[in-house]
Every structure is written in structure tokens, then in C-alpha cells.
Amino acid sequence: MSYINDHLRHVYWNPYFGGFMLGLLLIATFYITGRGVGATGGTKSTVATTVNAMAPEHAHKLHYYEKYFDEEKNPMNNWLVYETLGILLGAFLSGAISGRVFVRTQHSPKITSRTRLVFAALGGLLFGFGSQLARGCTSGAALSGISVLSFGGFIVMLGIFGTGYLFAYFFRKLWI
Amino acid sequence: MGPLTPNGIISTEWNYVIAVLIGMAFGFILEASGFSSSRKLVGVFYGYDFAVLRVFFTAGLVAIIGLLYLNYFGYIDYSVLYVYPTYLNSAILGSVIMGLGFIIGGFCPGTSLTAVAIGKLDGWVFTGGLFIGIFIFSELFNMEAVENFYNGNYLGHITIMDYFDINPYGFVLIFTLLAVAAFTIASIVRRRVKQVFY
Structure with missing residues (x-):
């Protein structure tokens, strides 16, 4: 088992295969949602929510968060937040099957x-x-x-x- | 005809399920391609590992060509697709700051999330930095000068075809040739550069 783990740990996909799969995913994403993927949108929602929880008055004064708190919607209820959770899950899955999950x-x-x-x-x-x-x-x-x-x-x-x-x-x- | 959600073919209740599934595929592909390793990513800048270049260009080309085909065969309405808008000021300065962040921190936001998922503390710290950077920006945004700069030189949701007045197929051909040239040069450089083991 440890041999397999040591062996797999540094074996990644062929980059052209990875790129091809990523391209197919982008096509599927545009085909389904009409938009692409993202990685910072979920983080931004989290920052807005955190600032709002700690200093709600201050958060409402910031123009940058305007569209988040306009209708008193929860900024965490957002497509990109769910997608970000998916990124974490998917990456964990890939790392786990190749023995790459450990703290370092x-x-x-x-x-x-x-x-x-x-x-x-x-x-x-x-x-x-x-x-x-x-x-x-x-x-x-x-x-x-x-x-x-x-x-x-x-x-x-x-x-x-x-x-x-x-x-x-x-x-x-x-x-x- | 696609896109499915904007055209009402899939109801919006499925949005978040689809979001998690797309995210999972995205995270899996990035991690499996080695993008949870900052030293692998940064290799593209020092010539010892060109995975970023190969994955990025291949993905871009497959997506561009695939979407054009779907449009050509009438499976997708290209005009409904979201085109990232061009604000010249903020796109240029923002991407320069991101480039600095990349060479200093060794990740970009998506790849740092994959590093977080497999227990890399440098990924955790980078992601912590992201939060602080976003926080600082949102605080500065109340200054009028920042907001004006942010919205300056807006060109609209324009594409390469709009800007250069060329047809998409000619551009795709040029871009493909550029990619093949880049892959070839990358292979030559990699053979000549001292290998780095990580």
C-alpha cells in the first residue's frame, strides 16, 4: 500500500489530457449555465458575509457590497459559493485516491x-x-x-x- | 437549444446542485493535473515544468472550438453566453497585481483551493491572504478615485472579433498555431533548463 501511495503521489495526469478535460468541462458549463467557472466569487461572498456579521452598519456603508445586501438576501446563497464547495470536494477526492492528502x-x-x-x-x-x-x-x-x-x-x-x-x-x- | 438554464430548459432549482457538480469536476481536474502544487505551477516561469501552459492553452482551445461548433450546429445560442466585460484600466492593473501575486505566492485562487483540500498549509495561508486582499479592496472601493478607475475605459462585453474586426475561425486558426508553437518551444526549453525536483 505504501509503495502504491509513494508511487502515485507524484503521478499527475498528462497535461494535454487534463487540458482536454478542463476544456470539455468549460463547454458543459457554458452549455448548461450560459457562464463559465470561477474561483474568487465564492471568496468575495464569504468576505462580505463576514464583514456583515462583525460590523453590519459598516458593511452596509460599503458600495462594493451594495448588490449583496440590497434586498437583504444572503450572499452565501450564491452559485459560486456552491461551486467553490464543489472545488474543495473534487480536489479532495482526486488527492485522496492518489495518496496526496496529508498536512504539510x-x-x-x-x-x-x-x-x-x-x-x-x-x-x-x-x-x-x-x-x-x-x-x-x-x-x-x-x-x-x-x-x-x-x-x-x-x-x-x-x-x-x-x-x-x-x-x-x-x-x-x-x-x- | 442551450444554454439550458438561461433558456429555461433546466429549472433554476437545479442551479445549486449543478454548481456543486461542476465545482467538483473543476477541482478534480485541477488537482489531478498537479495544480495543487505551487512548485509545479511556478515551473512555467522558470522553464522546469510547463504543465500550466499546456493545460491552460489546451483547455482554452478545446472550449473555444467546442462552443463554436455547438453554435454552428445550432445546439447553443452563442449570443446568450456571458462574455466577460472589458474595462481596460482595471483589467490591466488588476492582472498585473495578480501576476505579482502568482509569482510571489505560487498559486492562483482556484489552485490554492485545491491545495487547501489536500492539506497544504501554504494553500491555506494563500487563501487567507485572498480574503484579506478582497477585504482591503472592498474598503478602498468607497474612495471615489478607486471606483472611477475601476469603471474607467469601459469597452463593453466585447469579443476578439469585435475588437479586431476578424472572423472567429481565422482567429482560432492563428491561436491554435500559436499554441502548437508554444508547446514545441516549451519542450525545447524544458530539456535545456536544469531540472528541479519537488
């Missing part, structure tokens, strides 16, 4: 796990902020946008990956 911090041997965690938090903060500015992240704006040939979707894709390449040199110590 993944980092380059040249940095400590503490350094990795600090930069992960900082990167998450930037990505969260950027995704709100751009009205979507790699999933909702870039991938789903490209599927229907949205002009903005291509801009976001080029922006994300272009910037990654531009700054890769400065952060190389974190990774290689």
Missing part, C-alpha cells in the same frame, strides 16, 4: 517553511486584491473569458502570465 507545507529546500508561508500570504493578498480590481481571476476572467473569445479575457491572461515572467527573476530564490 510545500517549499523549495533553499527556503524555510516559514518564509514560504509569509510569501504565500503576501501573494494571496495581492491576488485577492487584483482579482477584485479585474472583476475575476485566472478562472473567472481569463479561462472563462477566453472560452467565449472575450477581449478582456485575453488581456487578463496576458497580464497575469506576462507579469509573472517579468518578475520571475526577482523571486527566483523562492522557487529554484
